[in-house]
Amino acid sequence: MTNRICFFLLLVLISSCKDKPSEEKKPDQVFEEPMETFDSVPLEKPEPQKTFLTFEGLADTTFVRLADFSDGFAYDLRYATENNFLKEKVYDCAECYTRVKTAKALIAANSDFHDQGVRIKFFDCYRPNSVQYKMWEIVSNPQYVANPDKGSIHNKGGAVDITLETLEGEELDMGTDFDFFGKRAYHDMTDLPQNILDNRKLLKETMEQHGFWSIRTEWWHYNLSAGSNDKVADFKWECD
Numbered sequence: 001m002t003n004r005i006c007f008f009l010l011l012v013l014i015s016s017c018k019d020k021p022s023e024e025k026k027p028d029q030v031f032e033e034p035m036e037t038f039d040s041v042p043l044e045k046p047e048p049q050k051t052f053l054t055f056e057g058l059a060d061t062t063f064v065r066l067a068d069f070s071d072g073f074a075y076d077l078r079y080a081t082e083n084n085f086l087k088e089k090v091y092d093c094a095e096c097y098t099r100v101k102t103a104k105a106l107i108a109a110n111s112d113f114h115d116q117g118v119r120i121k122f123f124d125c126y127r128p129n130s131v132q133y134k135m136w137e138i139v140s141n142p143q144y145v146a147n148p149d150k151g152s153i154h155n156k157g158g159a160v161d162i163t164l165e166t167l168e169g170e171e172l173d174m175g176t177d178f179d180f181f182g183k184r185a186y187h188d189m190t191d192l193p194q195n196i197l198d199n200r201k202l203l204k205e206t207m208e209q210h211g212f213w214s215i216r217t218e219w220w221h222y223n224l225s226a227g228s229n230d231k232v233a234d235f236k237w238e239c240d
């Protein structure tokens, strides 16, 4: 009997020592989700939303800074640098101001240009009459600088000197640089490569559709028709 009991107990012991099937069964294959990579997307802080001023309540003749109303323009304000035909900097800082009516027409024209993949780039905008005197002192020749006593439409806030560049910032070929005084800059100079004629045509036709007129000898200069009768001004903008 004792032996039997012993044998039974031994059996019980052996069976209880058997490995229990593991509850944490390892899968044959381990699928790991590939890590998402963002090689081509650098982490950038979101740009703060730009807010622009509106023309509401402003008189048509008020002087405004174009960049306060739109960020769709490009600027290369040459008279705030020495890179101009005077070889002198005549503005304390580079700002583009015009009267409200000119600004409105420019924004409307620029919207049309954007639809065609280009935008206006400014060389000069409103020019205070005192700066006209400064320019006259450097070059006293009415062929190149308007007589400050009479003033120019730039002094009235109704003229701009512009070209076009692509939305990626590449300037369109207009055949000459800004302030090139010679026949090649004339609108009636047609002995030019077709792409230059096309670029000038795009600039001129679009500006004319928005109330601007051009002068024969400078492809870059545009006057707002409604700005010719405004007074010559000497409003000066602030520089930081």
Ligand SMILES: [Zn+2]
Pocket (backbone or CB within 6 Å): 124, 154, 159, 160, 161, 220, 221, 222
């Ligand atoms: Zn001009």
